[in-house]
Every structure is written in C-alpha cells, then in structure tokens.
Amino acid sequence: MFEFVSAILILLGASFALIGSIGLVRFPDIYTRLHGPTKVTTLGLGGLLLGSMFYMFLQGEGVAVRELLIIGFLFLTAPVSAHLVAKAALHRRCQSVCGLPDRDAES
Amino acid sequence: MSSMKRWLPHPDVSAVLLIVWLLLNHTVSIGHLLLGTALGILIPKFTKRFFPEPVFIKRGTVLIRFAATVVWDILVASIAVARLTLDPRSRPAPRFVRVPVSLADDFALTALAGTVSLTPGTVSAQLSADRRHLLVHVLDLDDESALIQDIKQRYEAPIKEIFQC
Amino acid sequence: MLNASINVAIIMLTIAMGCNLWRLLRGPDVTDRVLALDTLYINAVALLILADTADGKPLFYEAAILIALLGFVGTVAFAKFLLRGDIIE
Known part of the structure; x- marks a missing residue:
C-alpha cells in the first residue's frame, strides 16, 4: 500500500519533469519556453524527491529528511534563475511571438 | 543588547x-x-x-497561510502549463504585462517576484528602475486587468502584511 | 512494482534529457542554451535521486546536491555575463 503511494509519486514526478522538457522543445520563443522548466519541472522534482524519501523511510533507512534540503533549495532557486534568463533575453532583445515591451523600463 | x-x-x-x-x-x-x-x-x-538590514517577519500566521496558498497555486499552475504543453491544438496567447507594485522593502520585492514566477503561468522578467512596475510574461492571457487584480490581492497583500512595509 | 515504476521513471527522465540536449544544441539564441543547460542540471539531479532510490542506499546524495548548487550558480553567472558582458561587477 505505502509502496504504491511512493511509486505513484515517483511516476508523477518523472512525467512532470518530462512535460517540462517537452515544453522546452515545443514552445515558439524563449519567453514561453521559460514556463515549462521553471514551474512544471521543479514541481516534478519535488514529487520525485517526496516519493524517494517515502521509499527510503519504508526501507528502514531512517527518515531521510535531507532530501527536503534539495526540494527547498530548488524551489528557492528556480524563480531566480528564470527571472535572470528572462532578463538576459530581454536585454539581448530576443524575438518574441507577442512583441517586446518598450525599452524605457529597463533598470 | x-x-x-x-x-x-x-x-x-x-x-x-x-x-x-x-x-x-x-x-x-x-x-x-x-x-x-x-x-x-x-x-x-x-x-x-x-546584508546590512536584518529582515523581520512580523506576522507568522499570515506567512503560514500564504505558504499554503502558494503551494496550492504551484500545483494548479503546473497542471495548467502541462495541459497547454501536451494539447497539440492549444494556441496559448502569450503577452507581456506591466504590473504596478507598491512594496518598499527589497526582500519583500524579491519574495513577490519569486512567487509570481512560480505561480499561474507567469514569469517575472524585470523590475523597473524606480521599483514601481514588475514586467511579467504571461503564457496564456485572457484578461489583463483580472490578472493584475489577482496578483495584487493574492500575493502582494499578504507579503505586505508579513513584512509590514 | 516499485522497481518497474523506477525503471519507467528513468526512461522518462532520459527522454526529457534528450529534449534538453536537442534545445541545447539547436539554440537558436544563447539564452535558450543557458535555459536548456539549467533544465539539464535539474533532470540530472532527478536521475541521481532515482539511482539512489533504486539501490535503497543514499550514495549519490552529495553528488545530487552539488549539481543542484553548482547548476544554479552557473546559470546565474551565465545570465550575469549576458547582461553585463562581465561576471564580477
């Protein structure tokens, strides 16, 4: 029963990671491509790590709380790197399917 | 002391x-x-x-409620983006939206930008030089003013309350 | 059953890394490549954690957290470089 929960979490996490990467290939410009990796892949990794923690716990390896450290770190850093990549793309005036905002607001 | x-x-x-x-x-x-x-x-x-100025979290209970909202929104947002990715007929309508913000503290602004990036189909792209506007890229926009309202009510108001700025 | 699910997950992650690699090679802009590299790091962390889970022993934990840390620092450094043409201000 608990093994089932852990397997479901791992499978869900892996499919979310895959969907994020498919978004990276499928979407038309850099700004839309950002959405897949930042949100979907990060959530997928969270699910995968929770499943792995659960499994380790069932194996009697003790409560593997340190996986939580990776989850916390990824959820803190994913928006930062997405913001910086978006900013760099705007700075380089990368093409967008929806038209770029005007330049004046740049800091 | x-x-x-x-x-x-x-x-x-x-x-x-x-x-x-x-x-x-x-x-x-x-x-x-x-x-x-x-x-x-x-x-x-x-x-x-x-980091010269220490950060003070003034309202712990609001922080907990806010964290729960954000976790829920991350789940919903990811499923929405996943559906847009997988559906071959989907034609997302991406746009840049300028959201006005009124947070005084740097840390609060960082928290808001990060939350916006993790939640509903939006990535924060740039903060204007005067710190009054956040440029946000939306993956699938249907109503601009509703989105701005949503960000202001759901995320900015609690952050303002937590850091009291 | 768990072993089967771990194998399926490893296959999915390999396909995901293939997608990232395609974007990394294809471009078209440097920022696309930086983004692809960042996603590749995250997927590598996922793969290492899965390898741990398959063994039932936390052998690769340190490697996973190092890749997560260095991947983030690398992405920030690349983005800074693209923004200013210089890493240290």
Whole structure:
C-alpha cells in the first residue's frame, strides 16, 4: 500500500519533469519556453524527491529528511534563475511571438 | 543588547545555518551540534556587510497561510502549463504585462517576484528602475486587468502584511 | 512494482534529457542554451535521486546536491555575463 503511494509519486514526478522538457522543445520563443522548466519541472522534482524519501523511510533507512534540503533549495532557486534568463533575453532583445515591451523600463 | 547584536547580527540566519548543517550531516550528535552552532555564529558575523538590514517577519500566521496558498497555486499552475504543453491544438496567447507594485522593502520585492514566477503561468522578467512596475510574461492571457487584480490581492497583500512595509 | 515504476521513471527522465540536449544544441539564441543547460542540471539531479532510490542506499546524495548548487550558480553567472558582458561587477 505505502509502496504504491511512493511509486505513484515517483511516476508523477518523472512525467512532470518530462512535460517540462517537452515544453522546452515545443514552445515558439524563449519567453514561453521559460514556463515549462521553471514551474512544471521543479514541481516534478519535488514529487520525485517526496516519493524517494517515502521509499527510503519504508526501507528502514531512517527518515531521510535531507532530501527536503534539495526540494527547498530548488524551489528557492528556480524563480531566480528564470527571472535572470528572462532578463538576459530581454536585454539581448530576443524575438518574441507577442512583441517586446518598450525599452524605457529597463533598470 | 548591543553585545548580543554584535555576536548574533542575524539570529534567524544562524538558526537556519545550524539546521542545514545538521541536515547535511544527517545527525544530531553533540560534536556536529557544536560545530553547527560555531558556523551559525561565525558565518553571519563575517558576511554581515553583504546584508546590512536584518529582515523581520512580523506576522507568522499570515506567512503560514500564504505558504499554503502558494503551494496550492504551484500545483494548479503546473497542471495548467502541462495541459497547454501536451494539447497539440492549444494556441496559448502569450503577452507581456506591466504590473504596478507598491512594496518598499527589497526582500519583500524579491519574495513577490519569486512567487509570481512560480505561480499561474507567469514569469517575472524585470523590475523597473524606480521599483514601481514588475514586467511579467504571461503564457496564456485572457484578461489583463483580472490578472493584475489577482496578483495584487493574492500575493502582494499578504507579503505586505508579513513584512509590514 | 516499485522497481518497474523506477525503471519507467528513468526512461522518462532520459527522454526529457534528450529534449534538453536537442534545445541545447539547436539554440537558436544563447539564452535558450543557458535555459536548456539549467533544465539539464535539474533532470540530472532527478536521475541521481532515482539511482539512489533504486539501490535503497543514499550514495549519490552529495553528488545530487552539488549539481543542484553548482547548476544554479552557473546559470546565474551565465545570465550575469549576458547582461553585463562581465561576471564580477
């Protein structure tokens, strides 16, 4: 029963990671491509790590709380790197399917 | 008070450092507790000038409720983006939207930008030089003013309350 | 059953890394490549954690957390470089 929960979490996490990467290939410009990796892949990794923690716990390896450290770190850093990549793309005036905002607001 | 301030300029940072150290070593033995405490005291002392103003969380309960909202929104947002990715007929309508913000504190602004990036189909792309507008890229926009309202009510208001700025 | 699910997950992650690699090679802009590299790091962390889970022993934990840390620092450094043409201000 608990093994089932852990397997479901791992499978869900892996499919979310895959969907994020498919978004990276499928979407038309850099700004839309950002959405897949930042949100979907990060959530997928969270699910995968929770499943792995659960499994380790069932194996009697003790409560593997340190996986939580990776989850916390990824959820803190994913928006930062997405913001910086978006900013760099705007700075380089990368093409967008929806038209770029005007330049004046740049800091 | 002043000696306490000199030795522990950021008590919260010290506590986080100790916890992270114990998690990394996966133990709570006396030796690592002492070593972690020493690191927790020394690291903030030596890096004090990188973050001069301490951050104060003023409303803990609001923070917990806000965290729960954000986790829920991350789930919903990810499923929405996943559906847009997988459906071959989907024609997302991406747009840049300028959201006005009125947060005084740098840390609060960072928290808002990060939350916006993690939630509903939006990535924060740029903060204007006068810190009054956040440029946000939306993956699938149908109503601009509704989105701005949503960000202001759901995320900006609680952050304002938490940091009291 | 768990072993089967771990194998399926490893296959999915390999396909995901293939997608990232395609974007990394294809571009078209440097920022696309930086983004692809960042996603590749995250997927590598996922793969290492899965390898741990398959063994039932936390052998690769340190490697996973190092890749997570260095991947983030690398992405920030690349983005800074693209923004200013210089890493240290």
